[in-house]
Amino acid sequence: MLQIDTDIAGKIVDRTMKIIGHNINVMNAQAVILGSGEKHRIGTIHEGALLAINQNRNVEINHTIAANLQGVKPGLNLPIHYQGKIVGAIGITGEPDTLSHYGELLKMTAEMIIEQANLQEQLQWQNRQKDEFISQLIHASDTELPSLKQWALQLGIDLSVPRVAIIIELNSNSTDCQHDNQALKQVMHLLQHPLRDKLIAMTSLTQLVILKPALADGQQFNPERESQHIDKLLKRLPANMQIKLHIALGHYFSGDLGISYSYRTAKETLDIGKKYHPEKSKYVYQDYSLQVLLSGLRHHWRGHALTGPYQKLLEADNNQQLQKTLAAYLQHMGDLQACANSLFIHRNTLRYRLDKIQQITQINLHNFNGLLSLYLGQIIHQPD
Secondary structure, eight states: OOOOOHHHHHHHHHHHHTTSSSOEEEEETTOBEEEESSGGGTTSBOHHHHHHHHHTSOEEEOHHHHHTSTTOOSEEEEEEEETTEEEEEEEEESOHHHHHHHHHHHHHHHHHHHHHHHHHHHHHHHHHHHHHHHHHHTTOOGGGHHHHHHHHHHHTOOTTSOEEEEEEEEEOOOSOHHHHHHHHHHHHHHHHTTOSSOEEEEEETTEEEEEEEOOGGGOOOOHHHHHHHHHHHHHHSOGGGOOEEEEEEOOOOOSTTHHHHHHHHHHHHHHHHHHHOTTOSEEEGGGSHHHHHHHTTTTSHHHHHHTHHHHHHHHHOTTSHHHHHHHHHHHTTTOHHHHHHHHTOOHHHHHHHHHHHHHHHTOOTTSHHHHHHHHHHHHHTOOO
C-alpha cells in the first residue's frame, strides 16, 4: 500500500497553502506530521489527526478540545484516502467554523497529489524495469533466453519483432558526469517520441542504446535506409544543445539472439569507427564489417595462427616503416607506382622494402593466399 512520505507531504503543503492563507499539516497513517507550514512541528504526533484516521471522519478541534490534546492546535482534520484506504490525514489550523468550506477542497487536492505521485513512481519503476531488461537482453546468452521471454511478456514487449541496435554515445571531455548524464537524458527524451515500437535505454552515464524495428513493411534489412534514419535523428537535436554525439548502427541478425549479436556489432563498430575516424558522428557496420568480424580473433588461437606471418613483421619492424609500406601496397592493389607516390619514395626503394617484407614473413606478395594472410594480419593487429 502506498505510504505518504516527506516528499509527498511537502508537495501537498506547498500546493494547498497557496490556496488558503492558513497553516497546513500533512500526517502519515500513524498521525506523524511529515509536512507543515510550521516546520518545528514536523516529526511530532498530531492527536487530532489520529482521531480522524482511527475513526475515519472529519474531526473539528476548537480551543477547548485543543487544550486537552497533545501537539494539537484548533483546526480541522480530515482523513486522506487512496484506493479506498486511509493513508494519512490533512489538517488546517484555524477556527473550525471558518474552515469547513475549505475541507473537502483540500482533501481532494491532497488525494490528487498522492495519486499523481503514485503514478509517477509506478512509471519510474516500469522505466527502471525496462532499462534493466534491455541491458540484459543486449548481453543475453542461450541460457538466459527463457527468463527474458517471460520478463518481456510481463513488460508487454514483443520479442518477435526483428530489431537492429543503434548505440548513441555522448562525446565529452567534461569531468561533470552529472551534466553529461542530463544531456544524454535530454537526447533520449527527444528521440523517444518519433520512434515507434522502439526499445530505448541508457546503458551508462554517457551511452544509450536503441533497439528499433529492422524490417520495414516486411522488406529485407536495408542498412542505407537505417543510415538515413540516423541522419534524421541527428537533425532532430537542437543546435543550442552544444553536444557532440557518436552514433553506431549494428548489423541485423535473425533468431533469438539476434538483438544481442546486433548490439555487439554496433559496439565494435563504434569502437573501431572512433579509432579510425574520430571526427565522424556516424558509423555504420557495413563500412567496418571486416574489422568488426575479425577483431575478436586478436587474442584467439585462430587469430594467432592466421596472422603468424604478419606477427613476424611486427617483431622485426621497430620503426613501423615496413608495416606502412605493406599497408600502402595493399591499399593500391599492388600498383607499384601509385604505392611509391603515396609514400613519397622511389620505385627502387619500394621494391627494396617489399623484398625485405617477403624475407621476414616468408610470404610471396604475388601469391593471393599469402597476400590475404598479411592483409588479415594487418586488420587483426591494428594498434589500439
